[in-house]
Amino acid sequence: MRVILKLTPNKSKVPFNYQRHLVGTFHKWIGENQIHDDISLYSLSWLMGGKIIKEGFDFKYGAEWFISTYDPMLLKSLISGIQQDPEISFGMTVKEITITEEPTFDPIQKFYLNSPIFIKRKSGDRQQYFLFSDEESGMLMTQTLQTKLKKAELNLDGVNVYFDRTYRNPKTKIISFNGIDCKASMCPIIIEGSQEQIQFAWNVGIGNSTGIGFGALK
Structure with a gap:
């Protein structure tokens, strides 16, 4: 399953190496979970929709962030965590959540x-x-x-x-x-x-x- 998060525009500059902030937010949402190991059955995308500016990115019109997982319990924890605390970093918050199922693929x-x-x-x-x-x-x-x-x-x-x-x-x-x-x-x-x-x-x-x-x- 894939969660598509639509985020509000940033209020402060997003640095080029912002990924650790997303990882921190993700773990905040899922709480103390057993997934803290070296084999992740989930994946985190980068933020989509930004424009490069000096020393970072600007998401003037907001951003999209994709989180995908094979684990339905992790998905449940994730959604609950987002609803309790939708703030990410740089003044961005989650304004919309969409859940999509796996598409059908070719061999x-x-x-x-x-x-x-x-x-x-x-x-x-x-x-x-x-x-x-x-x-x-x-x-x-x-x-x-x-x-x-x-x-x-x-x-x-x-x-x-x-x-x-x-x-x-x-x-x-x-x-x-x-x-x-x-x-x-x-x-x-x-x-x-x-x-x-x-x-x-x-x-x-x-x-x-x-x-x-x-x-x-x-």
């Missing part, structure tokens, strides 16, 4: 992104990042989705994820989150799999750190 489905895809793996005592240009990226995205499918006790056989190599304008994004510079890819992906698997991916996102604003699918 080979292309997705554009609502936030860039972040792929990381431990290499010794450091983190290695992978981008759309790396051959291993498809395999790693597939592995992460399979891990989430397994956690949700769904069939993980036959699913495959890879970047759309025909896309002409892929971009690398560097996002600072809690002082760490994360390299991520803004490039459409293709998912091959069953209807259940692809709908699941639409909810939980692709790649690592979907719970802090990476890998959300349109």
Whole structure:
């Protein structure tokens, strides 16, 4: 399920690295929940509808924010939290909530992104990042989705994820989150799999750190 939040215009400037504020708001809404682990069965988009200004963004006409989850109990907690305290940050508040069900997808489905895809793996005592240009990226995205499918006790056989190599304008994004510079890819992906698997991916996102604003699918 996906929650579409319409937000009021900001009253103060929204910094470029605003994602941690959204994550903080999300956890405020869901309360003390058991999802605080390294495998998120939900995804958070970036804010939509802003204009770049000096040192940040302006959402003069408001914004949209998409939160998707496979977990119906999390969805219930989220809606309750929003209704109790709709304030986000920068003077923005939730003015409208819409809940949408999973669409029907093709067995080979292309997705554009609502936030860039972040792929990381431990290499010794450091983190290695992978981008759309790396051959291993498809395999790693597939592995992460399979891990989430397994956690949700769904069939993980036959699913495959890879970047759309025909896309002409892929971009690398560097996002600072809690002082760490994360390299991520803004490039459409293709998912091959069953209807259940692809709908699941639409909810939980692709790649690592979907719970802090990476890998959300349109």
